[in-house]
């Protein structure tokens with residue numbers, strides 16, 4: 001008998017669900033029956049992803065949202081609640097990356113933007129949906145971290161610390177929300193082939209230097225992450241909270 005994982009009747013929000021890892025997560029959640037609202041700035045990307053994933057049992061609904069703007073998070077949740085349902089699953093996946101290079105060259109504007117999109121967005125979204133999850137008896141929150149949140153990437157001050165910040169949000173929220181059956185977990189990928197990580201994989205020499213040093217000597221694909229998110233979102237993970245799953249081809253081993 002095939003192993004199945006059901007998210008039927010659940011409503012999910014996946015930020016940055018229109019491409020890359022977020023799209024792979026959306027595909028798996030919708031395959032398992034969840035209705036998934038995908039939210040990011042570029043509506044046409046979201047609409048294209050929704051059309052591509054339209055054959056899944058769950059609906060995929062595009063909603064334009066700049067997650068760094070608190071009022072747009074509020075509008076996203078209101079729209080989800082009115083058009084789809086009360087939120088059961090949140091995947092904080094949107095990301096930006098500024099200020100790569102020497103730490104002393106990081107500006108306040110870069111710091112503010114990285115905090116807004118990578119950290120504050122998650123806080124605003126989670127704090128908005130938790131009261132309703134609590135009333136309805138539970139929920140699942142997934143924060144997309146990175147191995148850079150565990151082992152600093154050279155020249156990546158802001159990225160490293162925003163991802164480490166998400167790891168601590170995961171653990172803090174897990175402790176606080178556990179009594180309401182709201183589980184909070186994270187996923188920390190290694191190098192995955194997406195637009196975001198293009199610098200690391202497009203140049204063959206750079207890619208081989210990285211991938212050749214991994215125990216599993218290949219580039220990760222978005223599909224390597226999607227099922228893990230579906231698992232964490234589901235009742236199969238009912239006793240799991242406060243953890244960040246590392247999916248990195250063995251790098252941190």
Ligand SMILES: NC(=O)c1ccc[n+]([C@@H]2O[C@H](COP(=O)([O-])OP(=O)(O)OC[C@H]3O[C@@H](n4cnc5c(N)ncnc54)[C@H](OP(=O)(O)O)[C@@H]3O)[C@@H](O)[C@H]2O)c1
Pocket residue numbers: 015016017018019020021022039040041042043045065066067068092093094095096117144145146147188189190191192193194195196197
């Ligand atoms: N790829 C990797 O190697 C890797 C490794 C470790 C961790 N990760 C993590 O995995 C997650 C997904 O990354 P990815 O590689 O799939 O990146 P990606 O393909 O570049 O996707 C990033 C997503 O974030 C959205 N986004 C950016 N700024 C936004 C904003 N202000 N408001 C709303 N959405 C915004 C983008 O959509 P719009 O442009 O439409 O706004 C896009 O959908 C991230 O949290 C990343 O840190 C990735």
